[in-house]
Amino acid sequence: MLIEAYGSFLAGIFINLIVTVIIARWIFYPKKRVQDYIFTFLAFSTVIYLVMGLFTSVELSIGVGFGLFALFSVLRYRTDTVPIREMTYLFVMVALPIMNSILYNNGEIVKLFLSDFVIILVLFILEQKWGFRYDQKKLVKYEKIDLIHANEHDRLIEDLRERTGLAITQVEIVEIDFIRDSANIIITYEEGTPAIPKKNTDSDMISVYKPIQKEL
Secondary structure: OHHHHHHHHHHHHHHHHHHHHHHHHHHHOOOOOOHHHHHHHHHHHHHHHHHHHHHHHOOOOHHHHHHHHHHHHHHHHOOOOOOHHHHHHHHHHHHHHHHHHHHHHOOOHHHHHHHHHHHHHHHHHHHHOOOOOOEEEEEEEEOOHHHHOHHHHHHHHHHHHHHHOOOEEEEEEEEEEOOOOEEEEEEEEEOOOOOOOOOOOOOOOEEEEEEEOOOO
């Protein structure tokens, strides 16, 4: 009886861990290879499942569990700014073991597998971006100061398209430096468009600073 009970407990941990690894390794990891997030997702999900297993064996309510997790998030995970995409994955990793623990301990194995399958499927579809096309933004330093004029907007976009190889749809002038004859520009372009390599010269130079988060 004891072996059966512990075997059932380990089976629940194994099921939850497998689903967590699938999401973290084959959906999240190919898009962003960040060690800290993978470590957090796997550790967080496993520990929460174990805590939920404790809640089902003692006289504690689920509300106490959510209060405990909220306390942890306030004390630690709000100290650093986490991008919204990673925060979404973290929420999934927090909710997943709670859901798995409740369904498994209630004997609803079919509903557990169906729920896990739906979560994996939705995340996979969202990461593949099926049916969606997104814009990306980059901050660039541009030296053709004569094209910054409002009347030269179309020529500015055309020049940037030719020199970067990107399908630029919008240009926003952030800052103009008349002393150095340059400007800081945010370009918006269709995601997935490959850039065309171009050698820089002293008279023909465009510097790409860094990608900008989509929410900007």
